[in-house]
Amino acid sequence: MIASLVALALQTAATSNSAPAPTPAGEEPVAPYAESDANAGAAPFRGDAMWRAFGAAAGVHAIVDDLVARNTADPRITDIFRNRDLVRLRRTLFEQFCYILNGGCHYSGQTMAQSHKDMGIQQADMAALVENLQAAMRGQHVPMAAQNRLLAKLAPMHRPIVAR
Numbered sequence: 001m002i003a004s005l006v007a008l009a010l011q012t013a014a015t016s017n018s019a020p021a022p023t024p025a026g027e028e029p030v031a032p033y034a035e036s037d038a039n040a041g042a043a044p045f046r047g048d049a050m051w052r053a054f055g056a057a058a059g060v061h062a063i064v065d066d067l068v069a070r071n072t073a074d075p076r077i078t079d080i081f082r083n084r085d086l087v088r089l090r091r092t093l094f095e096q097f098c099y100i101l102n103g104g105c106h107y108s109g110q111t112m113a114q115s116h117k118d119m120g121i122q123q124a125d126m127a128a129l130v131e132n133l134q135a136a137m138r139g140q141h142v143p144m145a146a147q148n149r150l151l152a153k154l155a156p157m158h159r160p161i162v163a164r
């Protein structure tokens, strides 16, 4: 009896560990991948100064929503965003920024290489997105020094994102 209970418990644990995370409401399913904060592609800032400079959760949500809206409406890059899961993009981008700004989030998305592969993203596309991010940060009155500190963290990500 005890042996079978232990076996059942082990089996349940094994199943729940290996089961893929359920797809959040409103999102499309994604093939399983290893989740890790390292997938965010940059180490977080220390302390709470950056998180506060960005207006904490409300500010970062507003910036992410504005950034995604600007990207989808931007004729330079709108094609790349067509038919993509923007609900998932808003969620994972928020997590990524929150993690990097040391807002206490975990990043559950894919690596920058995985999530942008086969999109043919060019340096000019990256420049357009950075302009849109700058406009979104300005819209939330993020101080210029804090804007530049985040942009410096994101800059090396052109390597996994831009196609060669």
Ligand code: HEM
Residues within 6 Å of the ligand: 077, 080, 081, 084, 085, 088, 089, 092, 093, 096, 108, 109, 110, 111, 115, 116, 121, 125, 126, 127, 129, 154, 155, 157, 158, 161
């Ligand atoms: C530093 C710059 C960038 C960062 C930090 C970034 C971040 C992200 C993140 C976190 C995701 C979601 C990953 C996931 O779903 O697991 C994503 C997906 C995506 N990114 Fe980027 N990205 C950047 C640059 C770009 C550029 C330049 C473009 C195109 C102009 C772009 C287009 C997309 C699209 C279309 C998706 C959705 C993929 C899909 O759902 O199929 N990204 N990005």
